[in-house]
Amino acid sequence: xxxKRKPIVFMFSGQGSQYYGMGKELYNSNSRFRTWMDYCDxxxxxxxxxxxxxxxxxxxxxxxxxxDDITLxxxxxxxxxxxxxxxxxxxxxxxxxxxxxxxxELSAAVIADAVSIEQGLSYSIRLARxxxxxxxxxxxxxxxxDPDIYQRQPDLFSxxxxxxxxxxxxxxxxxxxxxxxxxxxxLQRLGIASHELAVKYGFHSAAIDGxxxxxxxxxxxxxAQPGKIKMMSACTVDEVTEITQPYLWRIIREPVQxxxxxxxxxxxxxxxxxxxxxxxxxxxxxxxxxxxYPGSTTFETINPFGHDLKAIxxxxxxxxxx
Numbered sequence: 001x002x003x004k005r006k007p008i009v010f011m012f013s014g015q016g017s018q019y020y021g022m023g024k025e026l027y028n029s030n031s032r033f034r035t036w037m038d039y040c041d042x043x044x045x046x047x048x049x050x051x052x053x054x055x056x057x058x059x060x061x062x063x064x065x066x067x068d069d070i071t072l073x074x075x076x077x078x079x080x081x082x083x084x085x086x087x088x089x090x091x092x093x094x095x096x097x098x099x100x101x102x103x104x105e106l107s108a109a110v111i112a113d114a115v116s117i118e119q120g121l122s123y124s125i126r127l128a129r130x131x132x133x134x135x136x137x138x139x140x141x142x143x144x145x146d147p148d149i150y151q152r153q154p155d156l157f158s159x160x161x162x163x164x165x166x167x168x169x170x171x172x173x174x175x176x177x178x179x180x181x182x183x184x185x186x187l188q189r190l191g192i193a194s195h196e197l198a199v200k201y202g203f204h205s206a207a208i209d210g211x212x213x214x215x216x217x218x219x220x221x222x223x224a225q226p227g228k229i230k231m232m233s234a235c236t237v238d239e240v241t242e243i244t245q246p247y248l249w250r251i252i253r254e255p256v257q258x259x260x261x262x263x264x265x266x267x268x269x270x271x272x273x274x275x276x277x278x279x280x281x282x283x284x285x286x287x288x289x290x291x292x293y294p295g296s297t298t299f300e301t302i303n304p305f306g307h308d309l310k311a312i313x314x315x316x317x318x319x320x321x322x
Contacts, residue, residue: 013281112228266290272296
């Protein structure tokens, strides 16, 4: 039995953290992960007639290829995060709280048992189909700089909207592809690093407002139960007590307040934060945020650089030693 001196928080990342081959080594070496992935694959294949495992792990694609078809990335992310969380829970690392970042809020709801994995995957696919049909393509750019620059130099960011506050020196903007390319060029001349996310739509901005009425006035997209594990939203910076249609819309439309949420949590208690996403992006954000909150500790699971099994075993050994 793993001892716990601090509450354990599972964190689930959103669009942009996916990549071809994510979880492949773990799929080939961990029977429980493979079992859960195969189950998710069956559910997804019934909806889109494509094996996400065959596509995701195909030798045809490498990590350098952009994995950005939302019909595939949405269910793939939910599946990977669900399977990672399941194998940790089965090993005795049980979360007392769940944090979701954008689409990661859906993964959190699944692990909280507020919605089933079947419902979660189906919702992610249905949402993707509607976005592809009704939302004009745009993009998202991660900027490595203090978010204050957005207010101090508005002309630099012309045509874009802040989509997420990640940490003190990192935020995300949404905008048209042309505006983002101009911004990227300007930032480069200023020596400010930026990175395009593998996302074809301008989430958390007015770019998706054309889908609003259709989303909010349609039949319920997701019928949820009260979660069995506490969920904290990086959109509302508050506990999720009810999953409603307006709440689901806010997750899509409003900026992600990840830094504020973590500061709020870490200011009240110390935690073991575990990044249950495929890229360890949230763990990276926390390395900066938690500099002011040394009582909390951050762990990651897998990342794009491989050695999945070694990473999982290292995490398990860390908790055994606690």
